[in-house]
Every structure is written in C-alpha cells, then in structure tokens.
Amino acid sequence: MPKYDAIIIGAGILGLATAYHIKREKPNQKVLVIDKKPAAGQGNTAKSGGMFRSFFYSKTNFKLANSSIEFYKRLEESGVDLGMRWTGYLWLFQEDQYKRLEADLKEMERRGGEFKLIDRREIEEKLNINTKAGESEEAEIMNLKNIDVGLLVPKAGKIDVEKLVAYYEREFLRMGGEVIYGTEVDEIIVEPEIKLELPGEPYFWQEAKVSGVRMGSKIIRGKKIIVATGVWADQLLDGIGVDSYQKPKKRQIFVVKAEEEKLKRLLYAEGFNREGCIPFTILPYPRIYVKPSIEEEAFWIGYADDFNRPFQLEEEPQPEENYYRYGIYPVLSAYMPQFKDANPINAWAGQYAINTFDGQPVIFGERNLIVVGAASGSGIMKADAIGRIASALYFGREKAELYGGEEFKVEHLGIKNRYVEREEFVI
C-alpha cells in the first residue's frame, strides 16, 4: 500500500502552494513534500525578483495573477506579514511605442485593469531622469528612446518571497503535511499494476503507473506523484518519457545601494505611491527594470535577455560582472544619470522555467502523475492560483475555484485542450 496520497517533488513556491491547497481542501490527505535543498523555497524561488502586478492583457494571465494577489492581500489584511509593498509599476515609453499599445490598453481598462498616464514633464519633475536619451550620441548604437509617456499601474508592487513560501509551508505543516528536505529524488518509479516478473517490465501492453520515488536506495510510494521542480523537472520526467514543457534560462539581479544623494532622491521619489518611493520602473528600450528596495536603501536591477542567452541547466547559476558593466550599465546610466559610477554591491542569478510555446504555466496529468510548472518568470505572482488549479486536477475536478470565487477550467492550462489567451502586453 502506498504510504502517501500525494508525493510532491519540489518545495518551491509552486510545490508548496499545491501542497497547501490539497491539505486545505481535504485535510485527511497524506501529503509529502520532498526537496533536495535543505529548506523550502531555496531553488529558483529564492532568486526571484519578487514582483507582482495585476495588469495583463491575456485573460489567463490576469485571472491567475489577480486572484493570487487578492489572496496575498487578504492574508496581509488578516495579519500575515508577506512584506507586500504597493510600489506600483511604471512603464516608460517613447510616443510611438505607446501609440502601438493604445488599443490594447483601452481593452485592458475595459476589463478592469487600472492605470494612469503620466506625461514627460511630470516624469522629469518626479524622477529627474533623462527623457531625451533617444537624442543622445549613443542612442543609435544602443537603440535608446526618448521618454514621452509613463504608464503607472497601481495594483502592483513587490512581495517578500521568503515570507510567502514560509506561509504556505507553515500552514501545510500545521495541517499535518510532511516534508523531507536535503534529499534528492533520483527517479520516478513506474510499475505495472500486475507484476509478471518479466525482465524490463512494464511493457507497453501492461497497465502501468507511477508508483513512487526513489532517493538513493530508499523508495517511498504514493498514489499520485506531483512534479513541481521547475527547471529540474526534465531530469526526472525525461526518464519516463513525459515532457515538462519548461526550458531553463538564466536571469540575473544586481543590487545597487542608494549611497549618493542623487540615488537616494531617485529611490525616495514622491507622488507615485504611499510607500514614498519610485515604482518598479521599466525603461523604454532595452527594457531594463529598476526595483526599489527601501528596506535595503537600494535598487534591484535586471533584464530578461532572450535571443542568445543559452538554455542551460545550472545548479548554481552565477551573475556575470560583464553583464552589468557592458550590458546594463551603459543603458541604465543613459536613462538615469543618477546611476553614473554606481556599482552593484550584490548580485545573484536564478533560472526561469520558460514555456517557450506560449509563456504560460503548464498543469497537466499523465496517468497518476501531475506536472506543475513552466511559470516562465511570473510564478510568484500566480502561485496561489496555480496551486488551486493543481489541487483541483489532483482531486479530479474539471474546474478550480480561484480566490475570490472565479472558476478556472483546469484543462485550459493542460496540453491536450490547452486554451490560454495570448499576452499582447509584453514588457
């Protein structure tokens, strides 16, 4: 007899949100979470930029993010500290970029997306940045743009990922969930329903299913196995011929302290939010982002490069000094001269688990195996919805109820009947 109803491999944000919602729905389920790291959320979850926004064109993205953010907000209101800071998002655009987005923005507004437009004068006044970078000498070679308009989205900000992970883990444990950390799953075991002792069984004519996991010489059996290991999923799934639809791509974050007065003034820019800081700001092109971290009196700076950034699974991806120096710095300091001569005091790298087909999460079942992942860089802000949908799939329901009551058809994030609306608002 299997010892567990569910074995979840991966104690990242998606694995724990799934574990939590399974226990929340049916506390009598015996659920085990296994992770190779010594504690929860220590893989790529820990490397996340930790941002959220309820502002997407795609209905899929909007539902997943908005309901998750509402859930996190409710938790905070009920006294759980998740370190949420409603800094807002500020996209900076040249006029022609904005024009191309205008129709989509109207549609997003109609669907309930909130935003406010800010003109160049106001951007200059509040941030004192260079709105004429597109006319500079380097502009042509670096493809810089002028800044003519800002799109400020208020229902957005940052969240403390560690605290969010800790919440799901704590509640999961409180309800009797079990964890094994510091132990790597080496193999997902497939066995025939009826053992015939044929060499190499099961053969294709035998009924077979995944029956457990092997860690070294130890085998633990479960009725269902849920793989939520992000970029590491194919290491387990390739062996049983199941695709996880995620490819690893390195993402780097550089921390620059607001030491000089000019950077402090930029960090504590007023008039955008109640936090009294610059919003999470995205430059016109290349779309480098600048995230305020008042707690550290610093900025987190990053860029999501695509073409020519390898797909390469790395256990401990490292940030690259040259990526900041030659990639980010010249662009950043052209738009925001406050960063001139400022150097990162810290940096790290993680890996996005990218669904290269449509960039949205994948949640599907194959026999008694469930795969949850491919969050493609927006896993934190969608984790609660993803956990609810994975839990619905686990219990065999067609629909998941997201926080707030909206229903979501489970198969829409699956493969065979996948239906995800394309994201038109790509930052």
Added chain:
Amino acid sequence: MPKYDAIIIGAGILGLATAYHIKREKPNQKVLVIDKKPAAGQGNTAKSGGMFRSFFYSKTNFKLANSSIEFYKRLEESGVDLGMRWTGYLWLFQEDQYKRLEADLKEMERRGGEFKLIDRREIEEKLNINTKAGESEEAEIMNLKNIDVGLLVPKAGKIDVEKLVAYYEREFLRMGGEVIYGTEVDEIIVEPEIKLELPGEPYFWQEAKVSGVRMGSKIIRGKKIIVATGVWADQLLDGIGVDSYQKPKKRQIFVVKAEEEKLKRLLYAEGFNREGCIPFTILPYPRIYVKPSIEEEAFWIGYADDFNRPFQLEEEPQPEENYYRYGIYPVLSAYMPQFKDANPINAWAGQYAINTFDGQPVIFGERNLIVVGAASGSGIMKADAIGRIASALYFGREKAELYGGEEFKVEHLGIKNRYVEREEFVI
C-alpha cells in the same frame, strides 16, 4: 561578406527537401548543406519505417501529407524510381473502437479521404488471422481486442526513403547546390551587426544575428542559417537560447522473414491491392504495425510506445531484444498466429523528433535563423510540403504553394501564430 545565401545544417530528408526547393525557386541562391554523417539521409531519416498515407483528420496533416504524396507520385510517373508501393493501410478494430471513430471517418470522407470497410469474415478469409484475440486467455492481461472491422485506406503505402533522399540531393547538386558531409557543426555563431570589441559581445542592446557556423576551427558564413537536424537541433540551438520544440524518442523496427509457408501466405495476401500483398496493417490494441516488404520477403514490425519510453538523445540508439520478445511478440502472435516462433533476422532503432505539444512539424524564423523540424514520425510523408513551406519562409513569403497548387500559410507551422488542426484520427 557571407559566402552563402543559406547554410542548411542537416542533410536528412527535411534539410534536403528545403535545400532543393530553395534552389528550385531561385537557382542563383548559393546554398550549402552540412551534415556530420558521411552521406545524405544517414541520421534518423535512414531509420524510418518509410510509410505514407493520405489519410488524416487534421487539415494540416492532410494537406502536408497529401500534397507531398502527390508530388512523389508525379515523380514516379515521370520516371523517377522512388520505390513507391501502394500497399494501402489496414486498421483493424473491435466494434466499439470503430464506433467511436465513425463520426470522424464520415467527416474525413467528406473531406476527400478514401477508405473501404471490411468485415470480420472477409478479414478472416483474406488474412487467416485470429479475430477472437479479445476472448483469449491472455486478452485481459494484455488488453487484446477482437477484430470486427477493418478500415482499408488505398491512398497509402511505402516509399524507399533512400531513393527519395537521393532524388532531392541529386537535383539540389544538379542545380549547383553544395554539400559538406562528415563534418559536424559545433556552434552557430551570433555576432553583432557593428562590432565594438566589447568582451562577451553582443550585448542585448546590440543588433545581433546568426552569421555562420563553426566546425572545429573553421567558420563558414551565411546570410541565413537553417537548422534541420531533427533530434540534434537543441545541441546547437540551446547555446543561442532558441527552442527547437523537438524531443527525441526511440523507435524500433524488427524484420521478420516470411520463411515458413504460413508467413508467406500472410505476406502475399490477395485482394487488398495491386501489389498482391498484405497492406500495412495496424493491430487493434496495442497498435503494433506490420509492414509488408515483398522485396525482402519479410515483414517490418514496430510499435510507437509513449509513456515510460525515455526522452533521451542517443547517437546510435539500439534495438532491444527484450522489446520484441516480451513486448511485441506475445501481442503479435496472439493476433497473427502465423508469427508463432518466428524471430527477427534484423532490427534497428532511430529516434522520432517529437513535438510534444501538438505532434506536428515546426517551421519558424528567429532573426536570420530558420528552424525546420519536429516532424514527429511523419517526416517522410510530409517532407515535400515541409520543404516548400521552409523555402517560402526563407524567401520571406507569407504563403507557400504546395504541390498541386494549394496554398499554405507559413506562420501556421510557426510558434507565435501557430494554427494546426488537431489530429482526431490517432492510430
């Protein structure tokens, strides 16, 4: 200056069909085909079952296969020997399996798919096989079915893959195309449009493109690079952060000689086709196929196992004796007792390049790179259409003209605006 207009990596059937159609459309293009094998079509193309059928539910599949088959047929009629044998396909079904297909078959007929139904009595008469396998002792454990109805598709058969490859290669060379065999491409080179001599360039703010290929210390430059290496594509594309959407899955073929009289009678079964042989026959369940090879007085036997068959790139995948003995043999001999005690005299294995999302080919451009592949096991029968579509993409056209004049929107096999009709008739 780049030496070539197009460098095509991979001299398999898709690479050569693409090369041929580019030259056919514009003979002045300088086109180079490179392959690591010592000759054309020596990778997984050579391992193919070499079957074709103009019988699919999905309009995408039907168009690609039908137009390609018509092209091959026209070549044969004009004197090019491609070893086409119109054996037909024969699917064997239990009544309830057939019932579930009935509506789809009606629709396929309406769309021009030809077929004929054969009842049990006729199957018994012509093939002398066991139509009552579903009532045998092993039936439950092996999931065997009775055979109540046969679906005979006449516009189908086999083709000599080597001859098809040789045709495309010969014509490509005749038009002045160039080849380099026996040389492996180690890297696709990405370079900035304007070199600034920054360490690690190009950075994301630099205009960059693929500019050539490196083979050892030798670099050859081309204006466009086309990757048509099937399962090996990610080895090249991962490095530049582009997905090829194909995963490798081993497929095995076992050759059984028709030595005994009973097997000879099965091989030379009359009344199905002008070849005077058993059609390419697919058992009810598990769907093992039996292909007639009159030239060898033999059968080719195979099965496309899915779950628990690893995704694993292998340079020289090997057939497994146990896969025949314990997998195929017990099922095959239960349905076709003529195979009792018969053993394979030859066997080999290749790898399908599977698109795990929708099982259909992928043809897309990324900057000046083109990726052609993911034929998912039906590359031979669709190769001509795929070559025409890839050629259209190469020349920047929105539509390809398939053989026979039908148009095909190139982006429908791409990623961003992909539109492929789902295959309902899965064998």
